[in-house]
Amino acid sequence: DAGVTQSPTHLIKTRGQQVTLRCSPKSGHDTVSWYQQALGQGPQFIFQYYEEEERQRGNFPDRFSGHQFPNYSSELNVNALLLGDSALYLCASSPGQGHSPLHFGNGTRLTVT
């Protein structure tokens, strides 16, 4: 049973470019959340998708956008990259309703130069 898978594992982009990160949730999970983790910090909530809609959003600018597909997989898009966007981007999945543990992937390490 595959867990949460993310691609790519590493990515290097130049300031001003755009990036798309991808996530496949754990089997049986229909909710996908995205987090940004700066070096030495805890993960920060970006947004959560359920039934192909953004259900909740954290304190991130509109440059950060996402999408969820009918098969529950998800993409995170970041436009006009800034140096400060360099971080580990984590995808997590969970069953849709109620409190349940998030299952995290191993993340995509994004470096903006």
Next chain:
Amino acid sequence: GESVGLHLPTLSVQEGDNSIINCAYSNSASDYFIWYKQESGKGPQFIIDIRSNMDKRQGQRVTVLLNKTVKHLSLQIAATQPGDSAVYFCAENMNSGYALNFGKGTSLLVTP
């Protein structure tokens, strides 16, 4: 604003000893708490969770204690092993939201 925080950024213990990692929270609306372990180069791994209607929950070698009076959460690891070396995060979730609010993490180092 309200936030989740950890008392100690680093903790060093000897193999076989018990470890206690502490976490303070200030959001009285939080009703679900969870501990994660994160090893280098990996995503956070679920350890144990607890709802606000409980004050203690046990897992395999781990126990989470919740003290709502002083808004304190702790993770106890029994017979700590070298494989327990990692960064540990506590996180809280409010009933009205779906986001987990993470603390900054405690680095646990287990020495032989």
